[in-house]
Amino acid sequence: MKIASWNVNSIKARLANVVDWLKQAEPDVVCLQEIKTVDETFPSEAFEDLGYNVAVHGQKAYNGVALLSKRPLEDVRRGLPGDRQDDQARFIDALIPTDRAPVRVASLYLPNGNPRDSEKFPYKLKWMDRLIAHAKSLLEQEEEFVLAGDYNVIPTSDDVYDAKAWADDALFVYETRAKFYTLSHLGLTDAFRVRHAEPHLYTFWDYQRGAWPKDHGLRIDHLLLSPQATDRLGDCDVDAYVRGWQKPSDHVPIWCVLDE
């Protein structure tokens, strides 16, 4: 089962790209972020025509996440537990049956957190605390799971083109990375790093300053796997080529295969 994650930066603006990529990549499950639209205007038909079931947790103009799956999407849950005041659409998960154990797949869009002296930074850290608590409860329930999405976290200096330039950014400061390590140290595996040890491989390149041709990127989209999912991990890679297409997202898909 091939599971992919992609921050598309507006599903309406990116629909043609997403459909073209789906036809080539043929993922079984897709986690989308920054769809930037409400559930009612999400272009579900385009994906249903390709054989996908669709679950959406949308929001007008900002954020918004969705799941596409060729297998059934069961027990769909919208929103990250832990803060009833939080109305930003940044989390959806569902249980997906497979030939082996069912896998719970989450599509998450972790807050950016900049500027660091604004209320956005503590919101990011609190959101990460809630994600840690959610992962703990999934582990306690012994569900096999994949937490996929745009984490807005640069895990190490190997994951950024210029670590010094990003030293004080909310994606890379110590508090952010410490939360990410707390999450992964629960026993989760950064699937990409199982298959790729070499530094300076990215999932995001800014639209500005010629970041793509200069390969000034960041690795901020991640697939974190539970222990049982890690036991099934096959290949894992980034489809960087779509960044070179016309009208690209600034992020590219990351995917992994869970053996069956």
Added chain:
DNA sequence: ATGCCGGGCGAAGCCCGA
């Protein structure tokens, strides 16, 4: 790294992203 690009909203120019 300062939003220079790109999207939403809504019909110009501001908000937002990383």
